[in-house]
Amino acid sequence: MFNPEVDFKKQVSLMQGLRFPNKYSLKKALIHHAIENRGVNKKVSAEYLAERYLEDWRLDPKLKICLWKKQIKRDLGVDVKYGLCWLARARAKLIIYGNCSDQYGRVWDYVSAVGKFIPGSTAIVVVDNIERPPLFFQRMYICYKLVKEGYLNGCRPIIGPLWLSGFVVVDGNNNIYPVAWAVVEIENRETWCWFLRLLMEDLGMEAGLGITIKSVKQKGIREAFNVVTPKAHIIFYVRHIWANFKVQFPGILFKEAFWKAARASTKAEFKFEMNGIKFLNARAYTYLNEIGASHWSRRAFNTSCKSNMLTNNMCESFNSVLKEVRDKPILTMMEWMRRYVMKRHYEKRQGVNGYTCKLVSYVEKFLKWAMDEANCCDVYASSDDSFEVEYMSK
Known part of the structure; x- marks a missing residue:
């Protein structure tokens, strides 16, 4: 470590083996070396930091490493490298949430516990390579009995997919109501079909009869709806339609006409706005007509869903909540969801007690x-x- 109080010549030994054009360059390198390593204590290990700040990570798993470095500097008076902090955080999370491989080995115990302590619930695990062990985990599906009954007794017949994967519905007060969730190996037609079949079986809805599904125009999930829920009414998120529409037809006139047509509540109002789009550009009119008004305009929505929502704010807001748990081990993730739903239901009950x-x-x-x-x-x-x-x- 460079000490300005010590004669400069004694510091030259620190840089033996290196070549510098002159004494000025050598002095500059020594000063740079001192600044870079000032306060660095190589005895501060990732294990020590993980154990010392374990409860801090337990209370705030979203703590930024840059802020944590400053906290370590204040507490210990030393600078630590970003990489060391990253390793310490990983070790702390391993202690708090457990080992991934250990949890995958206990998924059968978790499914058995759900069936034993919450009778009537659905908990399913799918594994691969069952004929030639070792087994490989593929998917896991959870739908609790009381959550399912709450949907059937108090929610609107409308559901929206998430990217966990999962499905949320809308209750009578226009609030989000998670009804079922799953972890899958990849989001494609096969996994969405598997998930939808289990959900329709749990809800007792054959081929999606009587429900409305809000979704994106993603190929895999649309094909799954056509196969598993052909009788369901499908509504596309209008924001996604607009995002594709404005690429081909930009401009404020198209934007105003498009959203007025989407929000139209009568056939006459919708026709008027569509004629305006046709006047601006015939191809834009054809583009929207091919999608079908029943998928994006309020005037053509099925009245059984009792909802006129056009955007996917409901699913987007819940997806932001799920960011906290997506990197957790499988059973930690499932327990987080169970506890989240439990706390949410309690808070909603408390909120209406004095109403x-x-x-x-x-x-x-x-x-x-x-x-x-x-x-x-x-x-x-x-x-x-x-x-x-x-x-x-x-």
């Missing part, structure tokens, strides 16, 4: 908005079930 209204909060707010808007309308009867409504803007 006195007969309607859930989302529906109450929506009806209040509708009543305020109705005050701006004049209604003229045409027949027993037909009316003309004139809206007067505020």
Whole structure:
């Protein structure tokens, strides 16, 4: 380590074997060496850091290594390399979450425990190479009985896929409700078909009859829907359609017309906006017509789903929650999901305990908005079930 208080000539021995053009270059190299290694203690090991800061990682698994390095500097008065911190973090996570290979060897025990302590639940493990051991883990599916009953008794008949993989649904208050999840070797047509068959069997819905599925226009998952749930109503996330549409037809006019057509609630309004798109570009009109209005415009949605959501904010928000657990070992991941769903259900129950209204909060707010808007309308009867409504803007 370079010490400016010691005569400079005594430091030359540190750089033996190296060649420098002059004393100035040598001095510059020594100073650089001192700055780079100032405060570095080679006796600080990854094992020591992992054990010392184990509880810090347990409390905050998302702690950034750069911030952790600064914390180590404050606590110990030494600088540590980024690579050493990375190894220490990996060791701490190994201690906290366990060894991956050990957990894969216990998946059968986990499935047996689910069947024993939560009767009526579905827990399935699929392995490969069963005829010629050792076995290779492929997939794992979980659907708890009480979660399934909660969906059948209190949620809307609409589901959306996640990228864990998993499916979430929408409850009566327009909140996310995870209903089933799985870990698969890869997302493709085969794994989505396997997952959908198990889910439809659990929910008692043959061929997807009576449900609406919100999804992306991804080839593998679309093929799975056609095979397993041909009777389901499919809605594509409009944001994804728009992302592809604007590549071919950019501009503010196309954007405004597209989203007005997507949000249209009547056939006449939808036709008006589509004619505007046709006037701008006939190919754009054909492009949207080929997708089918029932997959992206509110005016053509199946009324049984009782939802007019166009975006995938529901699934995107839950996917952001899952980032915390995606790199964990298999059983740690499954237990995290079980505990997350348990805590979420408890918080939702606590939230409605003091609620006195007969309607859930989302529906109450929506009806209040509708009543305020109705005050701006004049209604003229045409027949027993037909009316003309004139809206007067505020």
